[in-house]
Amino acid sequence: MNLGMEAIPHNWHEQIFNLLAERIVVVDHDGIILYINEAYCEFLGTTVEKAINRPVQDVIENSRMHIVAQTGKKELAAIHPINGSEMIANRYPLIVDGEMVGALGTVMFRSPEEWRMYKSKIQNLVEELKYYKTKVEKELKSKYHFHDLIGDSTTFVAVKKLAERISASNSSVLLIGESGTGKELFAHAIHNSSLRQSLPFVAINCASIPEHLLESELFGYDDGAFTGAKKGGKKGQFEIANNGSLFLDEIGDMPLSMQSKLLRVLQEKEVQRVGGQKSIPVDVRIIAATHRDLEKMVEEGRFRQDLYYRLNVIKIEIPPLRKRKEDIPLISMTLLKKMEGKFFRNGIELSLEVKQRLMQHSWPGNIRELENVLERAINVLDGKTIEVYHLPLYLRDQELVSDHVNETNTIMNNPTERNPLPISPLKETLAKVEKEAILNALVVTNGNKLDAAKLLEIGKTSFYEKFKLYDIK
Numbered sequence: 001m002n003l004g005m006e007a008i009p010h011n012w013h014e015q016i017f018n019l020l021a022e023r024i025v026v027v028d029h030d031g032i033i034l035y036i037n038e039a040y041c042e043f044l045g046t047t048v049e050k051a052i053n054r055p056v057q058d059v060i061e062n063s064r065m066h067i068v069a070q071t072g073k074k075e076l077a078a079i080h081p082i083n084g085s086e087m088i089a090n091r092y093p094l095i096v097d098g099e100m101v102g103a104l105g106t107v108m109f110r111s112p113e114e115w116r117m118y119k120s121k122i123q124n125l126v127e128e129l130k131y132y133k134t135k136v137e138k139e140l141k142s143k144y145h146f147h148d149l150i151g152d153s154t155t156f157v158a159v160k161k162l163a164e165r166i167s168a169s170n171s172s173v174l175l176i177g178e179s180g181t182g183k184e185l186f187a188h189a190i191h192n193s194s195l196r197q198s199l200p201f202v203a204i205n206c207a208s209i210p211e212h213l214l215e216s217e218l219f220g221y222d223d224g225a226f227t228g229a230k231k232g233g234k235k236g237q238f239e240i241a242n243n244g245s246l247f248l249d250e251i252g253d254m255p256l257s258m259q260s261k262l263l264r265v266l267q268e269k270e271v272q273r274v275g276g277q278k279s280i281p282v283d284v285r286i287i288a289a290t291h292r293d294l295e296k297m298v299e300e301g302r303f304r305q306d307l308y309y310r311l312n313v314i315k316i317e318i319p320p321l322r323k324r325k326e327d328i329p330l331i332s333m334t335l336l337k338k339m340e341g342k343f344f345r346n347g348i349e350l351s352l353e354v355k356q357r358l359m360q361h362s363w364p365g366n367i368r369e370l371e372n373v374l375e376r377a378i379n380v381l382d383g384k385t386i387e388v389y390h391l392p393l394y395l396r397d398q399e400l401v402s403d404h405v406n407e408t409n410t411i412m413n414n415p416t417e418r419n420p421l422p423i424s425p426l427k428e429t430l431a432k433v434e435k436e437a438i439l440n441a442l443v444v445t446n447g448n449k450l451d452a453a454k455l456l457e458i459g460k461t462s463f464y465e466k467f468k469l470y471d472i473k
């Protein structure tokens with residue numbers, strides 16, 4: 001059957017090919033070039049006359065066209081290094097009357113710049129998608145109350161009492177604490193025991209939201225504010241949270257330019273949508289959280305001092321797990337009980353030695369790390385008792401290193417104490433501690449290297465170097 005190609009004058013074909021795919025090549029079953037267009041030849045530094053009838057691998061560097069003409073397997077969006085840059089190539093086998101006669105190759109982007117342009121556009125979309133996805137997931141999660149915050153050590157109980165007491169106030173709260181200490185739980189709990197409890201609780205993660213979205217996300221936008229803006233505009237999170245609480249998580253990661261805009265809203269208690277003229281009054285209780293040292297950031301000019309003062313009306317410092325080790329057994333048992341339901345198990349216990357190990361460890365990833373360790377143990381457990389060999393390697397084998405770390409901690413907290421351990425070269429000790437820190441971070445982030453690097457506050461290149469250096473699997 002002919003689909004009407006013959007209606008197209010023959011001398012148009014060339015130009016149509018050129019417009020359809022800027023670079024195009026056709027080879028026969030043996031990989032001999034039957035057709036190649038000018039655009040492709042120009043890029044290769046050759047001419048159509050010179051290229052035609054030659055083996056494709058002699059004309060196009062790294063070509064795989066002759067292979068596709070043999071295997072019959074198409075290769076889509078393959079990265080093809082050519083002339084020192086990378087092209088995106090598609091290679092299709094040509095099957096005519098049921099017989100493989102050759103292959104067709106196209107190049108999707110004319111230059112790396114063009115590819116980069118597409119890539120960055122897509123990248124933005126991917127980021128937006130990721131952001132909304134986690135947001136939707138978060139919103140579906142149940143809300144927490146103070147009784148969900150486990151711990152009866154005096155340190156923790158004091159912090160919890162303070163948080164409960166200030167819940168009813170309208171003043172801004174700043175939650176400070178290391179990663180995994182429960183900042184988010186505290187934020188929920190404060191809202192849920194405030195007078196605003198039946199009104200919206202809106203959470204925004206300042207670190208995960210792409211910078212170009214942050215302003216319109218917080219303040220909304222008006223009709224026609226930018227291309228792609230929804231018709232009729234969109235409410236920002238401030239408007240959505242009106243009369244309720246707005247949780248600004250990872251506030252330390254908010255770019256400086258946004259900090260100024262946020263400060264203005266907090267002072268004036270009204271927002272202006274992006275591209276909008278009128279001011280909309282808002283009454284929102286701010287709960288901010290960060291694992292960063294904001295005071296240091298203020299000193300270094302990375303966080304606005306005036307904003308810091310605004311947020312820091314009520315400061316709540318959540319202690320890390322290593323400063324309330326007596327809570328570890330209770331938290332572990334509560335977490336286990338919760339997980340049992342998820343795994344359809346019951347009566348799971350910790351062996352005495354495991355309890356000791358858990359008490360000994362310094363928990364840089366805090367409760368989140370403890371959760372991961374226990375969940376991992378349940379996964380590999382067949383009986384009812386979690387033994388040392390169910391723990392991850394770094395808790396099992398690195399006894400000595402953990403002791404070192406604990407020693408270092410006690411010595412730092414109590415400088416008069418002597419170190420009873422044999423002294424080894426500083427370099428070795430540091431390397432051990434560094435390796436353990438990396439392993440711990442990887443456990444906390446479930447093996448995600450980029451997140452682990454962030455947690456350790458080192459660049460990803462340096463993270464990968466160390467990862468290789470210590471031969472971490």
Ligand SMILES: Nc1ncnc2c1ncn2[C@@H]1O[C@H](COP(=O)(O)OP(=O)(O)OP(=O)(O)O)[C@@H](O)[C@H]1O
Pocket residue numbers: 148149150151177178179180181182183184185186290291331367368371
């Ligand atoms: N006191 C607690 N009792 C029981 N579980 C807790 C407690 N604190 C935290 N958790 C659990 O630990 C995990 C981490 O808590 P959360 O997400 O609130 O930490 P975070 O301080 O916000 O950490 P990050 O800075 O990494 O965001 C959660 O799964 C939470 O349920």
Ligand SMILES: [Mg+2]
Pocket residue numbers: 183184249
């Ligand atoms: Mg958090």
